[in-house]
Amino acid sequence: MAAASEIHSLTAGASLTDEQLLASYAVADRAQPWLRANFVSSIDGAATHEGVSGGLATEADGRVFALLRRLADVIVVGAGTVRQEGYRNIALDEASAKWRTENGLAAQPPFAIVTASLRLEPKDLASYATRPFVITTERASAENRRRIEEVADVIVAGDALVDTVELKHVLAERGYPQVHSEGGPTLFATMIAQGVVDELCLTISPRLEGGSARRIVDAADATPQDMTLGHAFSAPDGSLLLRYVRA
Numbered sequence: 001m002a003a004a005s006e007i008h009s010l011t012a013g014a015s016l017t018d019e020q021l022l023a024s025y026a027v028a029d030r031a032q033p034w035l036r037a038n039f040v041s042s043i044d045g046a047a048t049h050e051g052v053s054g055g056l057a058t059e060a061d062g063r064v065f066a067l068l069r070r071l072a073d074v075i076v077v078g079a080g081t082v083r084q085e086g087y088r089n090i091a092l093d094e095a096s097a098k099w100r101t102e103n104g105l106a107a108q109p110p111f112a113i114v115t116a117s118l119r120l121e122p123k124d125l126a127s128y129a130t131r132p133f134v135i136t137t138e139r140a141s142a143e144n145r146r147r148i149e150e151v152a153d154v155i156v157a158g159d160a161l162v163d164t165v166e167l168k169h170v171l172a173e174r175g176y177p178q179v180h181s182e183g184g185p186t187l188f189a190t191m192i193a194q195g196v197v198d199e200l201c202l203t204i205s206p207r208l209e210g211g212s213a214r215r216i217v218d219a220a221d222a223t224p225q226d227m228t229l230g231h232a233f234s235a236p237d238g239s240l241l242l243r244y245v246r247a
C-alpha cells in the first residue's frame with residue numbers, strides 16, 4: 001500500500017481518446033440512481049469569471065463537459081444558471097447523438113430545470129432539442145405553472161423548495177437514473193446538504209481569478225461529506241480534470 005505522502009505525475013500517461021475518457025467516467029451500474037455534479041473553478045476557488053462559468057472553461061474542460069452530457073439520462077440545472085448563462089437552443093452535437101443511439105440511449109437527453117419561482121421563458125424552454133422537465137414546488141403559482149406546462153413537463157418535488165432526494169427518486173422512477181447536474185452553486189448547496197451527491201467532476205482552470213466571485217457551492221451551513229479521488233487528468237494548458245466519488 002502506498003504511503004499517504006507519495007506523489008505521482010499526472011502528465012506521464014498517453015493522451016486519452018474520447019472512448020477512453022467515456023470509459024473512465026462510466027458508472028458500474030447505469031440502472032442505479034447516480035447523481036454526478038460538474039463544475040469548473042479557478043485555482044483560487046472562483047466559480048465564475050464576469051458572472052458566468054464560461055470564462056473559466058478550458059478546451060479540455062469543454063471536451064469533458066460534452067462527454068459527460070453524452071453519458072447522462074437527464075441533465076439537471078438550477079434556474080439561476082439557466083437565466084445567467086442563457087440556456088436556449090440546447091442540443092448535443094451529432095457525434096454525441098450518434099454515440100448515444102449506438103449505446104441504447106435517447107439521442108438527446110432531456111434537461112430538468114429546478115425552480116421555485118417558475119421564472120423561465122417559455123420560448124427558451126421550447127427551443128431545447130427535447131421537451132424539458134421543470135421541477136418545482138407545491139407552492140409554485142398555478143398561473144405560472146399553466147404557462148410553463150405548454151412547453152415543459154412540470155414535476156412537483158417539495159413544498160417551499162425542491163427536495164433533491166425526491167428529485168433524484170422521481171427522475172429514476174421515470175427512467176432517468178443517471179443524473180448529470182450542471183449546477184449552479186445554490187442548487188449544489190441543497191444537493192450536498194441533502195446527501196444526494198454521488199460524484200463531483202471538477203475542472204481546475206489554471207487561473208487566479210481574485211475578486212469576490214462565488215464558490216461552486218453557496219450555503220450558510222457546512223455539511224461535510226468525504227469524497228474519494230476517482231481519477232485526475234491534466235491538460236497541456238495546466239487544467240486539472242478531477243473526478244471525485246462518494247467515499
Ligand SMILES: NC(=O)c1ccc[n+]([C@@H]2O[C@H](COP(=O)([O-])OP(=O)(O)OC[C@H]3O[C@@H](n4cnc5c(N)ncnc54)[C@H](OP(=O)(O)O)[C@@H]3O)[C@@H](O)[C@H]2O)c1
Pocket residue numbers: 038039040041046047048051052053054077078079080081082084085114115116117118119160161162163164182183184185186187188190216218
Ligand atoms: N463554475 C461552474 O461550473 C458553474 C456551474 C453552474 C453555474 N455557475 C454560475 O453560477 C451562477 C448562478 O448561480 P445560482 O446560485 O443562481 O445558480 P443555480 O443554483 O443554478 O440557480 C439558483 C436558482 O435555482 C433555483 N433553485 C436552486 N435550488 C433550488 C431548490 N432546492 N428548490 C427550488 N429552486 C431552486 C431557484 O430558482 P428560482 O429563483 O427560479 O426559484 C434559485 O434562485 C451563474 O453565474 C453561473 O454562471 C457556475
